[in-house]
Amino acid sequence: MLILLPPSEGKSVPRRGRPLDLDALSFPGLTPTRERVLDALVGLCADDPVRAGEVLGLGPTQLDDVRRNADLRAAPTTRADALYTGVLYDHLDLAGLDAAARRRATRQVAVTSSLFGLVRPGDRLPSYRLAGGVRLPSLGPVASLWRPVLGDAVLQAAGRGLVVDLRSSTYAAFWRPTPDLAPRVATVRVLHEQDGRRSVVSHFNKATKGRLVAALLTAGASPTTPARLAEALRDLGWHVELDPPAATGTRLDVVVREV
Numbered sequence: 049m050l051i052l053l054p055p056s057e058g059k060s061v062p063r064r065g066r067p068l069d070l071d072a073l074s075f076p077g078l079t080p081t082r083e084r085v086l087d088a089l090v091g092l093c094a095d096d097p098v099r100a101g102e103v104l105g106l107g108p109t110q111l112d113d114v115r116r117n118a119d120l121r122a123a124p125t126t127r128a129d130a131l132y133t134g135v136l137y138d139h140l141d142l143a144g145l146d147a148a149a150r151r152r153a154t155r156q157v158a159v160t161s162s163l164f165g166l167v168r169p170g171d172r173l174p175s176y177r178l179a180g181g182v183r184l185p186s187l188g189p190v191a192s193l194w195r196p197v198l199g200d201a202v203l204q205a206a207g208r209g210l211v212v213d214l215r216s217s218t219y220a221a222f223w224r225p226t227p228d229l230a231p232r233v234a235t236v237r238v239l240h241e242q243d244g245r246r247s248v249v250s251h252f253n254k255a256t257k258g259r260l261v262a263a264l265l266t267a268g269a270s271p272t273t274p275a276r277l278a279e280a281l282r283d284l285g286w287h288v289e290l291d292p293p294a295a296t297g298t299r300l301d302v303v304v305r306e307v
Contacts, residue, residue, distance in 0.1 A: 049210045050212065051261055051264070052213045053157060053214055053261070054160055054218070055162070059133060060126065065126050067123065067124065067125065067174075070086070072172070073167060074166070074167060074170075082164055084187065085187065086163065088185075089120070089163065091186070092117075093117035100114045103184065104178065104179070104182060113177035116175055117177055123175065128170070128172075129170070134254065139255045142157075142169060152265045152268065157265075158205050162178045162179060162191075162219075163176050165198055191221040209270070210234060210274070211234070230295060232274075234274035234278075235297050238252060238257060238301075238302045239301050267280070274293070288302055
């Protein structure tokens with residue numbers, strides 16, 4: 049089973065640690081694209097910080113992010129599971145899981161990154177700022193750079209297992225399942241139900257996805273189809289509704305009333 053997560057906009061800032069080594073990251077087939085995106089981002093932020101802030105959608109109080117981007121090749125790194133922060137990662141709390149669940153995470157979890165494509169929890173990364181919707185002046189939209197190359201990395205990571213896709217819509221554009229893979233792709237949506245009405249609420253969505261992944265890892269669940277994933281989540285106490293299979297996979301709606 050492969051669990052695909054989005055990154056977080058917010059990240060921790062490591063103060064110590066060896067510098068970035070692209071050759072040491074998982075999915076070495078992504079290294080050429082990583083080099084291109086890294087060079088473009090570092091060059092933009094080093095040569096024209098004001099323009100960089102505009103391109104990256106940053107305000108005057110976020111110029112530290114531009115400066116960090118300019119120094120990415122020399123900046124200290126930390127594990128990806130310590131770098132990404134925010135609601136989803138707080139509720140996932142990989143560091144707080146038992147040893148067996150953490151070992152499963154190293155094999156089963158991958159994070160979609162606009163700078164690095166796809167990374168594992170143990171990959172060492174610097175703190176960076178590059179949202180998935182950014183268009184880099186010298187390269188174009190970030191998503192279009194990753195779309196041709198991420199498919200092989202996802203297939204490598206998934207093997208013959210199920211792909212559980214918890215990415216946000218922005219990062220879903222980086223890679224979409226092919227028809228031959230669709231039968232073993234489950235896309236998870238979280239709906240907040242209140243007074244009989246359902247909606248997607250960002251906080252509930254992120255928090256629930258974090259808790260859901262933690263529960264799967266702790267239970268050691270290894271479903272092989274979307275239907276079996278739905279069964280596993282129901283066994284863990286979630287209310288799950290399964291849509292019919294579609295051309296890009298099967299959607300599972302997880303309905304929550306409170307976090």
